[in-house]
Amino acid sequence: MSKFNPELLADFARSYGFHYDICDPATLVRDFRIDMERGLRGQNSPLAMIPAYIRPVTGFPLGKTVIALDAGGTNLRAARVTFKEAGKPETEGSAKAPMPGTAGRIGAEAFFDEIAALVVPLIEAGPVEGIGFCFSYPMEVREDGDAILLSFSKEVDAPDVIGKAVGQGLGEALSRRGIKPPERIVMLNDTVSTLLSGLVEIPPDGGFIKGEKKYAVPGGPVIGCILGTGFNTAYPENEIPKIGFYSEDSPQIVVCESGNCVPRYLGTLDREFDATTKKPGAYTLEKSTAGAYLGPLTFHILKQAIKDGVLSFRRAEEFASWQTLQTRQLNEFMHMPLSREGPVGELFESDELDAIKSFAYLTSIVTQRGAMFSAAVVAAAVEKIDAGFDPFSPVRIAVEGTTYVIYKGMREALEAYLRVMLIKDKPRFYTIIPVEQASLFGAAVAALSR
Numbered sequence: 001m002s003k004f005n006p007e008l009l010a011d012f013a014r015s016y017g018f019h020y021d022i023c024d025p026a027t028l029v030r031d032f033r034i035d036m037e038r039g040l041r042g043q044n045s046p047l048a049m050i051p052a053y054i055r056p057v058t059g060f061p062l063g064k065t066v067i068a069l070d071a072g073g074t075n076l077r078a079a080r081v082t083f084k085e086a087g088k089p090e091t092e093g094s095a096k097a098p099m100p101g102t103a104g105r106i107g108a109e110a111f112f113d114e115i116a117a118l119v120v121p122l123i124e125a126g127p128v129e130g131i132g133f134c135f136s137y138p139m140e141v142r143e144d145g146d147a148i149l150l151s152f153s154k155e156v157d158a159p160d161v162i163g164k165a166v167g168q169g170l171g172e173a174l175s176r177r178g179i180k181p182p183e184r185i186v187m188l189n190d191t192v193s194t195l196l197s198g199l200v201e202i203p204p205d206g207g208f209i210k211g212e213k214k215y216a217v218p219g220g221p222v223i224g225c226i227l228g229t230g231f232n233t234a235y236p237e238n239e240i241p242k243i244g245f246y247s248e249d250s251p252q253i254v255v256c257e258s259g260n261c262v263p264r265y266l267g268t269l270d271r272e273f274d275a276t277t278k279k280p281g282a283y284t285l286e287k288s289t290a291g292a293y294l295g296p297l298t299f300h301i302l303k304q305a306i307k308d309g310v311l312s313f314r315r316a317e318e319f320a321s322w323q324t325l326q327t328r329q330l331n332e333f334m335h336m337p338l339s340r341e342g343p344v345g346e347l348f349e350s351d352e353l354d355a356i357k358s359f360a361y362l363t364s365i366v367t368q369r370g371a372m373f374s375a376a377v378v379a380a381a382v383e384k385i386d387a388g389f390d391p392f393s394p395v396r397i398a399v400e401g402t403t404y405v406i407y408k409g410m411r412e413a414l415e416a417y418l419r420v421m422l423i424k425d426k427p428r429f430y431t432i433i434p435v436e437q438a439s440l441f442g443a444a445v446a447a448l449s450r
Contacts, residue, residue, distance in 0.1 A: 002312045004354040006361060012310045013365045017267020018301065020369040025421050028376035029383065032261055036384055039256070042242030046260040046284070051240055052192045052253040053143050056199060056222065057449045064129050066447035067122050067182075069115070070439040072136030072190065074102050074155055078118045080125060081444035089200055089441050093122050101158035108160035108169065116173035123179055130184030132443035134193040135166055147187035186446045190400070191234040191255050193442025195224025197435045198398025200445060205394055205431065220393040220430075223381050224253075224442075227374055227410070228401025230283075231259045231290040235381040251385075258377045259286030265369075273300040285377070289370040291403040295327030298366045305362055313355035315347045327407070334363060334408035364409055371413030378414075378432075379421035388428030397432040405434050 013019035032047075039049030060083040068091075070077040079094040100106055100114040119131070138150040146167035152158060161169070167185035174181040188196070204219025224234040236251035245252065262284045273296070274280050274287060287293040303320045305311035313319075325344070333344035337356050340348050348356050378397060382388055388395040404411055415432060422428040435441075 004357040008310055009361050016269045020372050023265040029379045032377050032380035040240050046262050048257040050255040053141055054446055054449050055250050055252045056236055066129050066444050067131045068440045068443040069133040074099050080122050101156040105157040111158045111161050112169040112173035115170055120179055128182055130182045130447035132186050132447035134188055134439040134443040136190040145186040188446045190439055191224050191226050191232040192253050194398050194400040194438040195222050195234045196442035196445035197438040198222040198396050200441050201435045202396040202433050220395045221385055221387050222396045225378055225399045226401050227404035229292045231286045233258045233377055233381055259283045261285035263373055269301050273297050285373055289374045291327045295325045295330040298363050299325035311358050313352045319347050331407050367409045368413050371410055372417045375414045375417035388430050391429050394429035394431050398435045400435055400438040
């Protein structure tokens with residue numbers, strides 16, 4: 001068994017190109033900015049820069065009630081949401097049902113009828129201004145606020161719905177039940193919803209003295225970031241040349257599809273791992289940052305460390321023979337490595353402390369680099385909107401996702417890198433906060449945002 005040698009482990013990481021210290025943060029931010037600009041112009045870019053056709057509200061009409069829908073994974077949630085004092089949302093009539101199509105194949109009409117069945121009682125409870133529908137599946141949003149479904153995840157078996165306008169389908173299903181649909185049914189994805197929820201959940205911080213507003217200082221802009229199973233960002237944009245959109249005073253939200261970024265700092269093991277995934281060459285940045293991949297990527301790196309002899313323990317070959325290492329299993333181990341519990345912890349004997357240290361050390365290098373990549377994407381969005389210089393109007397960064405919240409070392413490292421990136425030339429003021437019920441509250445804001 002080898003002794004714990006951090007210099008040897010760091011050199012191993014550098015030799016295979018995954019050590020964070022071979023990356024230049026400023027170059028990463030600049031690269032992502034260039035890709036954003038190209039995507040906005042419709043030029044060749046890994047970033048799709050998709051217009052959401054939603055403009056963030058600058059004030060919430062008090063007392064207005066909307067219906068918020070959240071469809072993703074195996075569940076469909078719905079609620080009436082009313083904006084009270086200071087724009088705080090209040091929910092009532094919350095309901096949940098299995099996502100249509102998760103219990104077996106279903107036709108298009110039946111699919112929308114099941115959604116309508118959840119919505120009808122909420123409409124009958126009183127007047128509503130509109131419906132905001134967070135639909136976390138690939139879709140093409142239209143300028144009128146509706147969206148064409150492009151595909152479903154494997155959990156939902158409703159092939160006849162693909163290619164249809166989701167908002168229109170819901171409206172027609174309500175009409176079949178004798179209910180007049182609201183004039184506004186606004187479709188959005190989870191990244192846009194996270195951004196919009198930040199308008200509700202993150203205080204603007206400006207112009208307040210002891211809770212009372214004294215100065216006419218507006219709140220700073222909001223950026224949305226998903227760092228969970230996947231990775232994505234959204235931000236407000238004033239110029240989208242590819243659709244002829246220009247507005248100095250009323251930006252619209254753009255979804256970057258950030259997981260497709262291709263960082264220049266990727267090594268041999270990154271490329272080897274990418275070749276083992278379902279879509280080689282796609283979601284390149286996501287494969288080094290997000291929860292769907294962090295465990296399997298780290299596993300691929302640790303197997304190479306065992307092969308090269310920089311990581312050794314009695315059951316190392318058994319570990320290397322595993323099919324994969326899930327991110328959840330790795331995270332559980334990293335939170336309590338010395339307990340030697342769980343599938344990973346049980347591999348080590350009580351006298352193999354140096355091996356546990358080496359295992360955790362290499363894992364932390366992968367995490368640090370993922371945090372740096374993620375921070376660079378967020379910093380690029382802050383730079384793109386050229387905001388944060390007013391100390392009383394900080395940029396508000398709303399984050400949703402378990403990788404950010406609970407993955408060992410990720411949040412601390414991301415926030416540390418972000419701070420360095422955003423003060424390198426001159427101070428920018430920002431606040432970064434995880435938001436709760438992002439999909440539901442964001443959908444409610446969307447219903448008032450067009």
